[in-house]
Amino acid sequence: MDPTHVNLKNIRDDVRYRIFEYLWGRGVRSRELEYDSTVLNRVKNRRVRVSDHLLEKLLKHLTLEEFAKLVSGWEVKPPSSEPSDLSNAILQVKSSINVLRSVVTQFPQLSSLIYQEIADFTKSLKNYSVKVSEDHILKFEKLLRDRSRETSRKHIQYLRKALKDLGFELNAEKLQEYVLELMEESMHVARHTSKSLKLFIKLVLKDPNLYSSFRIPRVESPLKDLPSLDDVKAIAKAVTWPPAKAYYALLVETGLRPGEVFSLKVDDVDFEKRMVKPKRITNTKRAYISFFSEPLRKYLTEEYLPYRSRFIDEHEVRLRNLLRNSVESWKTLLFPFKDSAIRSSIYDAMDKTLGRRFKLYDFRAFYASYMSLRGVPGQVIDILQGRMPPSEFRILTQHYLAFQVEDLKKIYDQAGLSIL
Numbered sequence: 001m002d003p004t005h006v007n008l009k010n011i012r013d014d015v016r017y018r019i020f021e022y023l024w025g026r027g028v029r030s031r032e033l034e035y036d037s038t039v040l041n042r043v044k045n046r047r048v049r050v051s052d053h054l055l056e057k058l059l060k061h062l063t064l065e066e067f068a069k070l071v072s073g074w075e076v077k078p079p080s081s082e083p084s085d086l087s088n089a090i091l092q093v094k095s096s097i098n099v100l101r102s103v104v105t106q107f108p109q110l111s112s113l114i115y116q117e118i119a120d121f122t123k124s125l126k127n128y129s130v131k132v133s134e135d136h137i138l139k140f141e142k143l144l145r146d147r148s149r150e151t152s153r154k155h156i157q158y159l160r161k162a163l164k165d166l167g168f169e170l171n172a173e174k175l176q177e178y179v180l181e182l183m184e185e186s187m188h189v190a191r192h193t194s195k196s197l198k199l200f201i202k203l204v205l206k207d208p209n210l211y212s213s214f215r216i217p218r219v220e221s222p223l224k225d226l227p228s229l230d231d232v233k234a235i236a237k238a239v240t241w242p243p244a245k246a247y248y249a250l251l252v253e254t255g256l257r258p259g260e261v262f263s264l265k266v267d268d269v270d271f272e273k274r275m276v277k278p279k280r281i282t283n284t285k286r287a288y289i290s291f292f293s294e295p296l297r298k299y300l301t302e303e304y305l306p307y308r309s310r311f312i313d314e315h316e317v318r319l320r321n322l323l324r325n326s327v328e329s330w331k332t333l334l335f336p337f338k339d340s341a342i343r344s345s346i347y348d349a350m351d352k353t354l355g356r357r358f359k360l361y362d363f364r365a366f367y368a369s370y371m372s373l374r375g376v377p378g379q380v381i382d383i384l385q386g387r388m389p390p391s392e393f394r395i396l397t398q399h400y401l402a403f404q405v406e407d408l409k410k411i412y413d414q415a416g417l418s419i420l
Helices: 013-025 037-044 052-059 064-072 086-104 108-126 134-143 149-165 172-185 187-205 229-238 242-254 258-262 294-332 339-353 362-373 378-385 390-415
Strands: 129-131 169-171 275-280 287-291
Touching (some): 013 052, 013 064, 134 149, 169 172, 172 187, 229 242, 229 339, 242 258, 242 294, 242 339, 287 378, 287 390, 362 378, 378 390
Antiparallel strands (some): 129 169
């Protein structure tokens, strides 16, 4: 935390020693504190007082929450590396908020930092996710033994496919988007997959947040309120972080699914032709080709791609130690950033400009509605958004697409979708 926000004179000696002993127990020594080891040993033995200067050094190694607990006399435990369910996470947040509030009376100058800390806690819940392991799946299989063999087999089949598609990580928003994607392809598959996911979450993860985040589809979703073009442009203007701005604009202007844009590689985009290259996801799933505007092409090439290159240069060495063989694959991604960070930046812009939020998947419906109102044929919209059956797409790419790309691009440009 920043010691300039605290009046050091108001911190009692017993609290100073408590802070010192806590950090000493964490292994903070003379090198980290930039202090003579002889002096620190005398402080450790309480032969000399923790001076204001040393205290200032110590506070730089504390979080605001740790400082609040030490001042209030609460027990401070190191953060756990073990995964916790949502109920435990909520209890931890409530406890932290109570501690932060209790210290305001002693240090009112910390109030602005504490309110920001509370806001960050709340935001962290929105990004809450659960990693799924093979042990979770094996437990699910055991719990299904009282059901028929065929029912169990289908639940495991649909669950494993869903978990693979989701990268074995579940959070509320990704689950919602995934079910919507499945509904576009097959209502039958969407229903069975949703049932298996819900049963798995109920029996194994026991997480009410994830369980209630999506519904089992019954009928086609009714038409809902969509963002207007003014809304879309206002959000784009408010997004300041280049990766989030580039991702958001590309999502809106291509009409692709959020996951498809996140998984794009640099080579999947022809920046000169303003085109997401023709791509078939699988032989049986979906395929697409789409375009984006000239202002977005300029932003991507002149601002975002240089930012991306600098980011990779700065972090490649560190990530190479973490990712090892995967770092080369990471470097090929158009968006080598955490999708949760990008989503959070976009939602912050929505809060700031509109005071409400749209799901990222809603911009896919916005795209289809916008194009339709400007007279773009439904078949063309299906091609651009990846709703064309793969068999038809394969014939198109093999025999006709080379002659029709410019025609598709001309139709796209005539619609005039540009948000930057």
